[in-house]
Amino acid sequence: MLLAATFNQILAHKFRSVLTMLGVILGVSSLVAMSALVAGMEKGAREALIAIGGLEKVRVVPQDIPVEQRHLSDEAVGVTLNDVRALQQSAPLVTQFSPEMRLSATFSANGKTYRPWNVSGVWPAACLLNEHVIAHGRMFNELDDEMARNVCVIGTATRDELWGSPEKVGREIIPVGETVFINGMPFTIIGMFEHYESEQDRKARLLAASEAKHPSRKGIGRDRGWRASRGGYVFTFKNQTVYLPLNTVWMKFRYGATQLAISSGKTSRTIEGATGDPRLSRLELKIANVNLLSEALQQIRNVLMTTHKGIEDFTFLTQEDWADQIKVFIHNARLSGGLIAGVSLLVGAIGIMNIMLASISERVREIGIRKSVGAATSDIFLQILAESLAIAVLGGLAGLGVSVGLVHLLSSVSPTDNAPIIRVGPLIFAFVSSVIVGILAGLFPAIKAARLNPIQALRYD
Amino acid sequence: MALVELRNVSKIYRLGDEEIRALDDVTLDIAEGEFMSIVGPSGSGKSTLMHILGCLDSPTKGTVKLDGVMIQDASARQLAAIRNRKLGFVFQFFNLLPRLNVLQNVELPMIYSRIPARERHKRALAALESVEMANRAKHRPSQLSGGQQQRAAIARALVNSPRIIFADEPTGNLDSQTGHAILSLFRDLSQQGRTIVLVTHDSKIAAVTPRRIEIRDGKIVDELRPTAPSPAKQGLASAAL
Secondary structure, three states: OHHHHHHHHHHHOHHHHHHHHHHHHHHHHHHHHHHHHHHHHHHHHHHHHHHOOOOOEEEEEEOOOOHHHHHHHHHOOOOEHHHHHHHHHHOOOEEEEEEEEEEOOOEEEOOEEEOOOEEEEEOOOHHHHOOOOEEEEOOOOHHHHHOOOOEEEEOHHHHHHHOOOHHHHOOOOOOOOOEEEEOOEEEEEEEEEOOOOOHHHHHHHHHHHHHHOOHHHOOOOOOOHHHHOOOOHHHHHHHOEEEEEHHHHHHHOOHHHHOOOOOOOOOOOOOHHHOOOOEOOEEEEEEOOHHHHHHHHHHHHHHHHHHOOOOOOEEEEEOHHHHHHHHHHHHHHHHHHHHHHHHHHHHHHHHHHHHHHHHHHOOHHHHHHHHHOOOOHHHHHHHHHHHHHHHHHHHHHHHHHHHHHHHHHHHHHOOOOOOOOOOHHHHHHHHHHHHHHHHHHHHHHHHHHHOOOHHHHHHOO | OOOEEEEEEEEEEEEOOEEEEEEEEEEEEEOOOOEEEEEOOOOOOHHHHHHHHOOOOOOOEEEEEEOOEEHHHOOHHHHHHHHHHHEEEEOOOOOOOOOOOHHHHHHHHHHHOOOOHHHHHHHHHHHHHHOOOHHHOOOOHHHOOHHHHHHHHHHHHHOOOOOEEEEEOOOOOOOHHHHHHHHHHHHHHHHOOOEEEEEEOOHHHHOOOOEEEEEEOOEEEEEEOOOOOOHHHHHHHHHHO
C-alpha cells in the first residue's frame, strides 16, 4: 500500500519527478563512468608493467661516481661480466641474470635501413627476463653465444620497417633466415618475437582485419606511421627490440672496450684493461620475491661493492617507482572523479530534498486529513521517506542505464589507449549511494511533515 | 460510566503577555449512543472543544477520559490509534483526498489500522452502501457534488465502526436541501445507536439533536437535556427538518 501510494505520488507529478531524478541520474552515471575510466587506465598500466618484466626486475646501471670518490675514478671498473659471475655465486635472492651490451646500430636489408630503439647483446636468458616470446624461428642459445655467431632475433618493428608490416603488405612476412647488415656486418635472422600490443589494440586490429574483408567498407587508406599507432609506448618500444648474442657484440663490435660509463664525459674511463672484463651497458636481474626487494637490493649491493672495490659507480633502477607513480596517478584520478561524482550526487540530494519540501508544503492539508483519520507520526514519516527513496532509487537505476551509454559514448568520442571497463563493484556502489542519497534527502522533509500539527494542517489552505 | 468525561478542562493560548482562554473550566459527559450538538458563534471555543474531544489537541488543564483512556496522558502514537479506531471525523470542507477515488478515500482509515486489502475493500463498500454511495465508488471527489462528497466523507468516518463521530459544520458548505439530507442521514445513524457530536454555529441545525450544548467565551452557558425537552425547541427542530 505504501508502495502504491508512493508511485501514485510520483506518477501524479511525472515531469517534476523526472527532473528531480536527473540529479541522481547524473551523479550515479558520472560515478560509474569515472570508475570505468580509471579501471581502464589501471588495466592498461598493469599490462604495460607486466610487458616490461614486472616488479621483480632490477636493473643495475653505471652511474657517475659520487663526488667524494672522484679521485678513485681511475680505479672504477664499471658494471662488468665479472659482477654477473660474482652475483651468481653470492646473491641467492637473485634468480635470473641478463647482462646487456647496448649497441647503437643501423640495420640494412631489402634496400632499406632502420635504426631500432634497442639493439642489445644479451644472454639467451634475456628472453625470459624481459617477457619476450619467440613467435617464429628460435632464440639463439648458449652455443651461439659461445661461438659469437652472427645471428640475431628481431622484433616485429624491424620487420615492419625493412620488409613491410602485415597491414601494408597484406600478408605476414617472416624474415627468418634472411640476412641483415648490422653496421655493415652480415647477420642471419634466426628468430622473430611476437607482435606486442595491449589487449585493446589486439581487439581493434582483429576488428579492422575482419572489416577489411568486406569490400564495401573499403575507403581511402591512410598510413599513420608507427608513431601514430595507438597503444602504449611500452609496447611500441618493446617491438623495436633486437637481440644479438652478448659474445658476438663483444667480439665483433669490440663493444665494452670503447664504451664509457654512461652519461657525462668526466666519469670513469677504464677500459677492459683494468680488469680484463667486458663492460656492460646494464645488468638486468630478477629477484625471487617482490616482497624481499629491499633485502635483495642490499645483497646485490654488498656483492657489487666488493667487486667494485668500494667505488659506487653503479645504481639500481626498479619498477617500483614507476608502479608507485601509477598508483598515485590512479589514486588521484579516482579521488578527483569521486569528488565530481560526489558533488553531483550531493546536488541530486539537494534537488530531492527541495522537491520533497515543496511537495509537503502543498500537501499540508492531505497530511492533516491522514492524521485525523488515524495516521501516526511514523506513518507520515515513512510515507515521505518512501517517496524520496523511490525517486532516488528510480534515478539510480536510470543512472546505471545511462552510465553504460555514457561510457560507450566517451570511448567512441575520444578513443583512448585504455578502454573504460565497467565493473560490478562500482555499479553496486553507485546504486547504494543513490539509496543513501534518497534516505538522507528525505529525512528532513519527512520529519517536518510528520511533526505537522493536525489542527493547523486541516485549517491550512 | 459515560463514554467521554471532561473534568474542568481549560485550554489556554498565550499571545505575548495576553492569555486567551479558548476553553475555561469545561465539565461535560457524553453517554454512549447520544446524539448531541455543540453550538456557539465563531471564536466561542466550540472548535477547540471538538479538537480536544477528538484527540487532535490536548488540554492545558483538566482531564479527558475517552472510553476509559486518559487522553492527556496518552502518547502521540496512542492518540493516533484512538483517532483511527474510536473516532470518526466529518468536516465542513469534506476533506477527501483529491487524487484518490471515493473507495480509496473510504479505505484510508483502515490502511492505518493495518487491515488486509480484501477486508478493507469489503468494509469500504459496505460503508458506501450505507450512505447510498456504492454506485460512485470509482469516482474522484472532484466528479461528485457537495452532498455526495459529504456522504463519502461520512462513509469514511463510519468505516472503522468508531465509538463517536464528530461532525464539524457538516452542512456549512451545502445548500439547505442537501444539508437537510445530510442531517437526516446523521439522525438515521443515531437511531442505529451511533454516538454523534455535531458542532455548528447554527442553532437551527443544532435543533435536530435531542441534546444541545451552547458554548460562549470558552464556557458552557446553556445545556438542553433530552430528558427535559422544551416544546418550543422541539417544534423548531421539526421545522428545520
